[in-house]
Amino acid sequence: MPSSTIDCAPYRAELLALASTLPTVPRADLDAFFADAMRLADRLPQELRHGLDDFNANGNLDGYLLLRGLPVEPDDELPPTPTSSPPPEDRRLLNMEAMLCVVGGALGLLTAYDQGYGNRRSITVLHELYPTPEAHPLSGGTSKTQLEFHTDLSHHAHQPNYILLSCSRGDHEGRAATLVGSIRKALPLLSDDVRDHLFERVFTRRFDAADPGATAHVKPLYGNKDDPYVSFNRSFLTAETPEDIAALDALSTALTDVTERVLLSRGDLLIIDNFRIAHGRAPFTARWDGKDRWLHRAYVRTDRNGQLSGGERAGDVIPFVPR
Numbered sequence: 001m002p003s004s005t006i007d008c009a010p011y012r013a014e015l016l017a018l019a020s021t022l023p024t025v026p027r028a029d030l031d032a033f034f035a036d037a038m039r040l041a042d043r044l045p046q047e048l049r050h051g052l053d054d055f056n057a058n059g060n061l062d063g064y065l066l067l068r069g070l071p072v073e074p075d076d077e078l079p080p081t082p083t084s085s086p087p088p089e090d091r092r093l094l095n096m097e098a099m100l101c102v103v104g105g106a107l108g109l110l111t112a113y114d115q116g117y118g119n120r121r122s123i124t125v126l127h128e129l130y131p132t133p134e135a136h137p138l139s140g141g142t143s144k145t146q147l148e149f150h151t152d153l154s155h156h157a158h159q160p161n162y163i164l165l166s167c168s169r170g171d172h173e174g175r176a177a178t179l180v181g182s183i184r185k186a187l188p189l190l191s192d193d194v195r196d197h198l199f200e201r202v203f204t205r206r207f208d209a210a211d212p213g214a215t216a217h218v219k220p221l222y223g224n225k226d227d228p229y230v231s232f233n234r235s236f237l238t239a240e241t242p243e244d245i246a247a248l249d250a251l252s253t254a255l256t257d258v259t260e261r262v263l264l265s266r267g268d269l270l271i272i273d274n275f276r277i278a279h280g281r282a283p284f285t286a287r288w289d290g291k292d293r294w295l296h297r298a299y300v301r302t303d304r305n306g307q308l309s310g311g312e313r314a315g316d317v318i319p320f321v322p323r
């Protein structure tokens, strides 16, 4: 098994016992639920906790950590895959929601973001991802079309360090792979000129397809020149010169060349380092039969890149600040 995957099957009983101490109706008091999940993070099985701490401190070449074999409910005990959000306030805690929040608590602070458009009436820590028939082509609700490479919330000054995706149901045909392109793998494929351009050029990044005036300012590569962070979204970064186009195309090609397909199935939890990989999702066929692909998602802040200055708590709602 690659070092970016941890088999959690040996810890199932221990993890179930931890989850059983969490409030059974999390949305009745989310603050209390997140505080409990944070406390439980210190009681994770030691080897798993070490794996999380090591990934948090050093990252890895792949840019992700995949936990497999977590204690998901038997399929017939799960509610039907949702077709709308938010879930009912009285929905009972699902094991993969518990895993999402306890693992998130081990990495940093679970955070709700005002993303500056779209979600302004439903800002929440706990997101649900499921196919929707009329999804916007750049949203996680797509199924028929590929969700292209992107960095989540790259237009936000407090962009989350980690995206956690936990899976209650995979897609029927096993095609909906999450696509990950690691900058640690892609960087050696870029020429010096392209690297310099991606480091120095400040691109205008549109963030609201409906409002061309809504913009943030993004450098595709930043941080340490030899081990940079990446921020990418080909559809929204505005190229103004031939050099811009060439540099973005080269980055896109390099990320595509190193792409790994991570097929999430029930009981998996994928931790994406949102500073070090761009991600997308392969197309798949939804059946609208109550058993479609169903993921839970949460964002986690850490003290990297000035995300924390003291006093922040799990469950905080971060106002929109364009980058």
Ligand SMILES: O=C(O)CCC(=O)C(=O)O
Pocket: 129, 139, 140, 141, 147, 152, 165, 177, 178, 179, 279, 280, 281, 295
């Ligand atoms: O469905 C996935 O695997 C990824 C979804 C995603 O990237 C998103 O919703 O931003």
Ligand SMILES: [Fe+2]
Pocket: 150, 151, 152, 279
């Ligand atoms: Fe995403």
